[in-house]
Amino acid sequence: MISLQQIAVRAGVFALDDVSFVVPSGAYGVLMGPTGSGKTTLIEVICGLRKPAGGRVLVNDIDVTREPPGNRGIGYVPQDGAMFPTMTVREQIGFALRIRRLPRTEIDRRVDELSARLGVAHLLDRRPAGLSGGERQRVALGRALACRPAVLLLDEPLSALDETMRTGMRDLLKSVQRDFGASILHVTHDRSEAAALADVLFILSDGRVQPAEIHKQ
C-alpha cells in the first residue's frame, strides 16, 4: 500500500499544496497528467529523493516520511533507467544488495534468479552502453526488484520502447505485480498503457490528484 496524505512540495516556483491518494496493497496504480503537472516530483517525494514541505507518505501503513530512501522498502525505476556506466549488468542488479552487505553467494543467487525471470541472464557480463532500450529497462527493473520492495515506482518505463517491446514489457510488468506482490505506481502519458495496466487510475492536474475511470480496451 502506498498512501500520500496531504502532501505539499515545492520545486523552484512549482508547488503542490494538498495531494492525497492511496494505491491499495498489491494493486497496480497508474498516475497520468499533463507535462509539468508534477508527476516526477511526487514520485521523488514517495521514494525520499525530495523532501515534502508538509504531509505524510505511508508504505504498508508505516510512516516513512522521514526515512532515507534506502529504508523505505521502495524500488524506483527513474525515467531514463539511469545506469551506472562502468558497472556490468550483474553489478547493476546486485548494487543495492552489496550496499546492504548481503553475502556474495546470496547476491549471486538473487541476481541469477531475477535476471532469468526478466530475460536478461545472457547480458550479465555486459555494460549499459551496448544495451537496447528494452534491455536497459529490464535491467533497471531488476535493480529495483533486487531488495524485494513492498512498493515499486516506475516513471514512464515504456516511453523509450517501440510498439513490440512495449507490449512485451507491459506483460512483464503485470507478471511482476502478480509474482512479487508489490504495490506499483506507474507514471505515464499513454492512455492505452494506463488502460492495459491499471487497477486504479489517478489524474494529476492543476495541483490536484483525482481518481479516474479505467476504460479497458
Ligand SMILES: Nc1ncnc2c1ncn2[C@@H]1O[C@H](COP(=O)(O)OP(=O)(O)OP(=O)(O)O)[C@@H](O)[C@H]1O
Ligand atoms: N529542481 C527544480 N527547480 C525548479 N523547478 C523544478 C525543479 N524540479 C522540477 N521543477 C518544475 O516542477 C514542475 C513539475 O515537474 P515534474 O518533472 O514533476 O513534472 P511531470 O509531470 O513529471 O512532467 P513530464 O510529464 O514532462 O515528465 C515543472 O514545471 C518543473 O520545471
